Amino acid sequence: xxxxxxxxxxxxxxxxxxxxxxxxxxxxxxxxxxxxxxxxxxxxxxxxxxxxxxxxxxxxxxxxxxxxxxxxxxxxxxxxxxxxxxxxxxxxxxxxxxxxxxxxxxxxxxxxxxxxxxxxxxxxxxxxxxxxxxxxxxxxxxxxxxxxxxxxxxxxxxxxxxxxxxxxxxxxxxxxxxxxxxxxxxxxxxxxxxxxxxxxxxxxxxxxxxxxxxxxxxxxxxxxxxxxxxxxxxxxxxxxx
Amino acid sequence: xxxxxxxxxxxxxxxxxxxxxxxxxxxxxxxxxxxxxxxxxxxxxxxxxxxxxxxxxxxxxxxxxxxxxxxxxxxxxxxxxxxxxxxxxxxxxxxxxxxxxxxxxxxxxxxxxxxxxxxxxxxxxxxxxxxxxxxxxxxxxxxxxxxxxxxxxxxxxxxxxxxxxxxxxxxxxxxxxxxxxxxxxxxxxxxxxxxxxxxxxxxxxxxxxxxxxxxxxxxxxxxxxxxxxxxxxxxxxxxxxxxxxxxxxxxxxxxxxxxxxxxxxxxxxxxxxxxxxxxxxxxxxxxxxxxxxxxxxxxxxxxxxxxxxxxxxxxxxxxxxxxxxxxxxxxxxxxxxxxxxxxxxxxxxxxxxxxxxxxxxxxxxxxxxxxxxxxxxxxxxxxxxxxxxxxxxxx
Amino acid sequence: xxxxxxxxxxxxxxxxxxxxxxxxxxxxxxxxxxxxxxxxxxxxxxxxxxxxxxxxxxxxxxxxxxxxxxxxxxxxxxxxxxxxxxxxxxxxxxxxxxxxxxxxxxxxxxxxxxxxxxxxxxxxxxxxxxxxxxxxxxxxxxxxxxxxxxxxxxxxxxxxxxxxxxxxxxxxxxxxxxxxxxxxxxxxxxxxxxxxxxxxxxxxxxxxxxxxxxxxxxxxxxxxxxxxxxxxxxxxxxxxxxxxxxxxxxxxxxxxxxxxxxxxxxxxxxxxxxxxxxxxxxxxxxxxxxxx
Numbered sequence: 001x002x003x004x005x006x007x008x009x010x011x012x013x014x015x016x017x018x019x020x021x022x023x024x025x026x027x028x029x030x031x032x033x034x035x036x037x038x039x040x041x042x043x044x045x046x047x048x049x050x051x052x053x054x055x056x057x058x059x060x061x062x063x064x065x066x067x068x069x070x071x072x073x074x075x076x077x078x079x080x081x082x083x084x085x086x087x088x089x090x091x092x093x094x095x096x097x098x099x100x101x102x103x104x105x106x107x108x109x110x111x112x113x114x115x116x117x118x119x120x121x122x123x124x125x126x127x128x129x130x131x132x133x134x135x136x137x138x139x140x141x142x143x144x145x146x147x148x149x150x151x152x153x154x155x156x157x158x159x160x161x162x163x164x165x166x167x168x169x170x171x172x173x174x175x176x177x178x179x180x181x182x183x184x185x186x187x188x189x190x191x192x193x194x195x196x197x198x199x200x201x202x203x204x205x206x207x208x209x210x211x212x213x214x215x216x217x218x219x220x221x222x223x224x225x226x227x228x229x230x231x232x233x234x235x236x237x238x239x240x241x
Numbered sequence: 242x243x244x245x246x247x248x249x250x251x252x253x254x255x256x257x258x259x260x261x262x263x264x265x266x267x268x269x270x271x272x273x274x275x276x277x278x279x280x281x282x283x284x285x286x287x288x289x290x291x292x293x294x295x296x297x298x299x300x301x302x303x304x305x306x307x308x309x310x311x312x313x314x315x316x317x318x319x320x321x322x323x324x325x326x327x328x329x330x331x332x333x334x335x336x337x338x339x340x341x342x343x344x345x346x347x348x349x350x351x352x353x354x355x356x357x358x359x360x361x362x363x364x365x366x367x368x369x370x371x372x373x374x375x376x377x378x379x380x381x382x383x384x385x386x387x388x389x390x391x392x393x394x395x396x397x398x399x400x401x402x403x404x405x406x407x408x409x410x411x412x413x414x415x416x417x418x419x420x421x422x423x424x425x426x427x428x429x430x431x432x433x434x435x436x437x438x439x440x441x442x443x444x445x446x447x448x449x450x451x452x453x454x455x456x457x458x459x460x461x462x463x464x465x466x467x468x469x470x471x472x473x474x475x476x477x478x479x480x481x482x483x484x485x486x487x488x489x490x491x492x493x494x495x496x497x498x499x500x501x502x503x504x505x506x507x508x509x510x511x512x513x514x515x516x517x518x519x520x521x522x523x524x525x526x527x528x529x530x531x532x533x534x535x536x537x538x539x540x541x542x543x544x545x546x547x548x549x550x551x552x553x554x555x556x557x558x559x560x561x562x563x564x565x566x567x568x569x570x571x572x573x574x575x576x577x578x579x580x581x582x583x584x585x586x587x588x589x590x591x592x593x594x595x596x597x598x599x600x601x602x603x604x605x606x607x608x609x610x611x612x613x614x615x616x617x618x619x620x621x622x623x624x625x626x627x628x629x630x631x632x633x634x635x636x
Numbered sequence: 637x638x639x640x641x642x643x644x645x646x647x648x649x650x651x652x653x654x655x656x657x658x659x660x661x662x663x664x665x666x667x668x669x670x671x672x673x674x675x676x677x678x679x680x681x682x683x684x685x686x687x688x689x690x691x692x693x694x695x696x697x698x699x700x701x702x703x704x705x706x707x708x709x710x711x712x713x714x715x716x717x718x719x720x721x722x723x724x725x726x727x728x729x730x731x732x733x734x735x736x737x738x739x740x741x742x743x744x745x746x747x748x749x750x751x752x753x754x755x756x757x758x759x760x761x762x763x764x765x766x767x768x769x770x771x772x773x774x775x776x777x778x779x780x781x782x783x784x785x786x787x788x789x790x791x792x793x794x795x796x797x798x799x800x801x802x803x804x805x806x807x808x809x810x811x812x813x814x815x816x817x818x819x820x821x822x823x824x825x826x827x828x829x830x831x832x833x834x835x836x837x838x839x840x841x842x843x844x845x846x847x848x849x850x851x852x853x854x855x856x857x858x859x860x861x862x863x864x865x866x867x868x869x870x871x872x873x874x875x876x877x878x879x880x881x882x883x884x885x886x887x888x889x890x891x892x893x894x895x896x897x898x899x900x901x902x903x904x905x906x907x908x909x910x911x912x913x914x915x916x917x918x919x920x921x922x923x924x925x926x927x928x
Contacts, residue, residue, distance in 0.1 A: 073627045097539055112530060114249065114535075121245065126539055263813050267810040271810060512810055516813075
């Protein structure tokens with residue numbers, strides 16, 4: 001499998017050089033009882049196609065909130081979030097869902113695989129949702145499992161796989177519909193150092209094969225593997241010194 | 242994939258799923274039984290009344306057909322009057338009375354009806370021939386057993402028997418020509434049919450022109466209730482009851498069973514609904530993280546709802562099918578209990594299986610299953626994705 | 637033709653089929669003894685439906701339809717009796733008219749005839765010996781013990797009672813499964829709490845005990861609520877059916893035995909389900925409970 005197999009098909013010549021992600025003065029406030037928590041306070045950022053960005057910072061600095069905005073599972077209170085040139089904050093729920101399905105791959109700290117489905121069925125899930133035929137999605141799920149090194153374990157259920165293997169299945173699932181942007185929230189957070197290193201290697205390979213990757217992490221090694229690191233504190237990006 | 246996920250979710254806790262299906266099955270069985278009781282009893286009674294196609298029953302004024310020993314005098318004049326109405330196309334008079342069969346010093350009691358030989362009014366012949374001659378008698382199985390007689394035997398029959406003085410009003414030697422299944426008496430009660438003229442003659446001059454009841458058939462195009470009103474108007478000494486009026490009376494008097502059926506059917510529906518709702522709600526609460534992830538990776542809200550509703554539907558559908566079998570078995574058992582009602586006609590059933598009623602009741606259960614799944618499904622699919630994931634990560 | 641044996645279906649208001657036992661009737665009002673000789677007693681439903689009162693004159697006849705021909709005898713309503721509480725009669729919707737025996741005999745042309753005699757004996761043993769002597773000596777008679785007659789006439793109710801028991805059995809099975817399911821779910825919902833308790837060193841025994849205790853508590857509270865709802869239900873049922881059948885009979889009774897049976901069943905099922913569910917959970921390693 002090559003880079004073109006894992007990343008999105010080009011959206012058109014005019015967009016090929018435009019940033020995949022453009023965040024402009026994004027704010028995100030939460031109401032917790034009587035208090036308003038200002039999780040993001042005017043974040044702006046651009047990520048070019050093929051980039052590999054690590055977002056780091058102390059707990060509660062707003063990095064997961066930013067990732068949620070990039071993943072179109074949350075919307076800014078103020079400001080604008082453009083993914084592949086589209087203002088995702090203005091999308092209705094149905095449109096946002098469809099956008100996530102085809103353009104964004106998610107990897108979570110706790111893997112979140114469907115416990116009763118096999119590894120292959122887990123990978124098939126987003127493709128089935130996208131309306132792909134059974135034969136086509138089985139073939140692609142096998143390719144992806146081969147890519148993450150789990151070709152032999154397609155019939156295993158998550159409970160029969162190690163943490164690292166589960167995370168690799170989750171990565172294969174995230175790549176299923178050839179997303180333009182792969183987002184990962186602490187992907188090595190639940191793994192030991194050795195397994196974490198394997199996952200770091202996999203992310204690097206994915207990026208080398210052309211996938212735009214954004215990871216939120218505390219893991220210094222994972223952050224070091226990225227091309228670019230963004231530091232955050234108190235809901236803001238700390239400018240590079 | 243929705244089906245796979247729903248099935249996978251039900252497989253996750255097999256004991257729980259089986260228990261829920263079992264619960265729905267028992268609730269479904271009770272629902273089916275109660276629908277069978279509520280609608281079947283009425284339908285059975287309607288069939289019972291219409292078994293020979295006579296819609297009108299004409300009885301002595303103020304009485305119900307064969308409910309008392311009262312009789313209508315001047316039967317031939319009554320029949321002549323009835324024949325003048327063009328809407329009445331067939332008439333059959335019946336005279337019921339107690340008879341005794343003398344066997345040595347013993348006198349065995351039985352009920353007997355004098356019928357018009359041209360219509361097989363009260364029974365369906367099981368063996369032999371109908372009463373065709375004045376000395377013919379047809380009995381039910383209980384009659385033949387009680388009298389220790391077989392077809393071809395002769396019986397010594399008396400009416401108006403006084404056991405103290407051993408006197409009687411009329412006496413005949415009659416030949417048993419057939420065995421019949423009598424519609425309106427219980428199977429264990431001895432009952433026999435003889436020609437009406439024989440029955441009237443055996444009653445002496447007092448009974449010569451009397452009948453207990455006249456059955457009348459009304460043209461299909463005519464209204465039975467108007468014909469009944471005409472009879473009551475024209476012949477004031479009789480009361481006429483149409484099948485519809487009898488049904489209304491049954492509805493009124495059997496209200497207890499119908500109301501019991503409605504209450505228990507409602508309770509079983511509620512139990513089924515609560516069971517499925519609880520199970521689906523708990524199952525959804527356990528999977529909030531999974532559901533949020535599915536939404537995050539782009540699974541549409543409607544597909545989440547479909548998957549969860551499908552779980553509820555599967556539980557209620559499988560439960561309903563199992564309930565159908567279980568319900569038929571329990572209905573048989575309950576019908577057997579109620580069949581012990583003293584004097585209940587053999588043709589009457591409290592529980593009557595009607596495919597349409599069964600389909601309706603089990604359909605109702607499946608609809609309850611769908612509704613049971615809709616709320617938890619919609620609630621789960623509407624949860625904010627980011628917030629749910631954060632909460633699940635903390636948990 | 638409806639057999640008169642279909643007791644529940646029959647509804648008639650004939651004056652004929654009544655036993656003339658006026659002495660046993662419980663009267664609500666009486667008229668002075670000076671009333672004319674041919675006096676009758678009617679039941680309160682009849683009085684209410686036909687707006688009759690003590691002292692009114694009515695025409696009675698043994699011949700149905702006599703009113704149309706103008707024949708029959710005039711009688712004075714001397715008393716209005718309370719409705720009897722014989723369960724076998726509730727569905728018949730009949731009026732009861734009580735006549736002096738001789739009046740009824742004359743009216744029906746059954747001179748010097750009766751359906752039956754009631755005989756009071758000195759005691760149970762005497763009843764048996766009197767019965768035996770009557771059956772041995774009297775030609776054409778048969779004596780029965782009152783209790784046997786009562787059993788025969790209450791067969792309808794025995795059938796209804798058996799039917800109710802069968803229905804109760806089915807509903808108990810249904811509610812048992814329901815209870816089992818709810819409690820299993822409730823315990824399973826708390827698997828993370830239980831895992832946490834196990835991790836901080838609470839013994840399996842204590843965990844099981846706490847779960848069982850909780851299940852028992854829920855069952856007790858549920859039973860108390862259920863008893864209250866059942867009691868209210870019985871009031872409603874009695875009010876409704878007493879109105880429908882116009883009888884003082886009780887259709888639903890919440891007896892101490894029933895309450896005890898229901899509470900024992902609920903607690904038994906609750907504790908059983910709690911125990912089974914708790915045992916399943918404590919046997920699973922705490923970390924697996926967390927990870928599920």
